[in-house]
Amino acid sequence: MRSGHSWLLFPDQRIQSVAWWSGPDTAVLDSPTSTAFLRGLGAFLLALVCCVTGLLVAVVLVSWPW
Numbered sequence: 001m002r003s004g005h006s007w008l009l010f011p012d013q014r015i016q017s018v019a020w021w022s023g024p025d026t027a028v029l030d031s032p033t034s035t036a037f038l039r040g041l042g043a044f045l046l047a048l049v050c051c052v053t054g055l056l057v058a059v060v061l062v063s064w065p066w
Helices: 013-023 032-063
Strands: none
Touching: none
């Protein structure tokens, strides 16, 4: 389970995980404020994706000609 969201589950590895998209400039991510912001943003995006997926599945199930 090595993905971009692994820092949500394993905070001690957050810098390594986030580094794949931020490049070599990870000094900004060392501050607690940005880490909390990234964690909140990641959780929000994950919840948003889950909600949208659930709504799409519900619409397909309701409108499908069974």
